[in-house]
Amino acid sequence: MPPKELENSNSREVQYDASGNKINPFIPQFISNAPWYMDQDNTDDPDDYLRHQRLDPALPVVSHTEPVAGKGIVEEVVQHVPAEVIVKKFPKGSCSNCGSMKHKRMDCLERPRKQQNSSTVRRAAPHISVKRNEDYDSKRDRWFGYDTQDWDDRAKVWEDKELAKVRQEIADRVKLEEEKFRKASATFDDFSLEMAELGLIDDFQVGTTYSTGATDDTPTERAKKTIRDRYDQPSYLSNLEDPLSYDPKSRITIDKNKGFINDRSQFVKYLTGEAAEYERTKHFAWEKDKRQSKQQHLEQTAAAFIGGLEDPDGPQVPVADINLNPEASPTAVLLAAKKAQEEKERVRQEKKRKLLEMYGGGKHMK
Structure with missing residues (x-):
């Protein structure tokens, strides 16, 4: 069956209401039918079967399937009045209950006042200013609702903190100088006064540098800290x-x-004991692996020349001997080192025997 005929066979019959609007068959019944607690006389409207779902049934039905121009964005800025601000009289046109300019008294949601006299002292409610998009610039005003007083208040807080910090530093410095002067004037001796007159020490060091109550705050003590005793040399x-x-x-x-x-x-x-033995075994494994790698490279190069390869030094995959790794196979390395040592000792003894047979003198070796 062609797709078009299949679509026609599966399609449902389109139904219309009294107003000529299409009835959506996929809307559930609990949405399309009005609930029992609503006034059935006003909801059972043959012209609009979704009348009970409308926010305002008196307005025409808006179809959201077609693109339409919206109402735009209405920008509002709520200018809150501090709680400390108390007014004696609300402005004209405001709510007589809370003082807001957005609604009247009959629409106010605040607690009703006992005294309705507009001259009574009361707190002002927050004011809401609405942005009116009148021209091109006002629509794109990025600073709408910004009050420069906010920045002034914040800057004043920062300045107060910096001023308090500077005052505290000055007070601490004055207190430190007073403490130094008090300690300096506590003990005066002839030797300190004579040294000060000769210019060998400062005046404020009199009584502190050469007294038993000298502290680490004096310049002499600070100099002693910077000059460290060094025992090392180049x-x-x-x-x-x-x-x-x-x-x-x-x-x-x-x-x-x-x-x-x-x-x-x-x-x-110098290594001794097992450390020296391990070091000798490690060097033996390294040297033997190096010799085997070199021999393997020579064999591969010769095979490449014999085989007629164009690149005799081409990339070759190295074949490592795991038995020559002291970390992977320590026992195998120890056995190989022991075997090599025994072979070396056997060769040395054989060479010694041949020399003794050739030149004699074996009796002197006993």
Whole structure:
């Protein structure tokens, strides 16, 4: 069946009300039917079956399926009056109950006043100003409703805080100077006065620098803090012939019999025991892996030349021996190192035996 015929067969018959408007068949019954508690005489209107859903049934029905021009945006600014502002008389045209200019007394939602006299002292309600879009500029006024007094009030708060901070700093400074003067005038001796007359110390240091009650606030004490005792010296001033020295940075006593100085002028201790054994095993694994990698590279290069490849130094995938990794296979590395050491000792003994057979002198080796 063609799509058009299928659509016609499935389509429902369009129904219209008395006003000629289409009746939507998909509206539920509990929306299209008026509830029982409403006046059935006013809701059962044959011209509009959704009359009971209208906000104002007297207005014409607006179809939202077609684009229409809206009413626009009405911008309002609520200018709140502080609670401390009390007026004796509300402005003309305002609500006689709360003083708002937006509504009258009969529409006021505030608590009714007992005294309705307009001359009674009362608090003013917030005022609402509506933006009137009269021309091009007024529609795009970004500062509509902004009051410059708000910025002045905020700036005044900041200035008051800064002023209070400066006053506190001045008060603390005066208090500190008074405390210094009090301590300086507490103890005067002939020696301090004579040093001050000679210009060796300042006047305010008299009685504080050379008294038992000297504090850390004096310039002399502050100078002592900046001059630190240093026990370290540059490496070029150290005596290399000194067999025993002390490194204050690392706090290590350097003994040439227990270590050596590397290329970075750092003291490195000689390894002993298991640490030395592990270091020898690690170097053995590194050297053997390096030799195997080099041999593998030579074999791959030779095979490339024999095979007639254009790029003999092309990318080759390295094949690593896991048995030469002291972290992955420590036991295998130890066994390989032990086997290599035994082979080396066997070769040395064989060479020694041949030399003794050739030149003699075996009796002197016993």
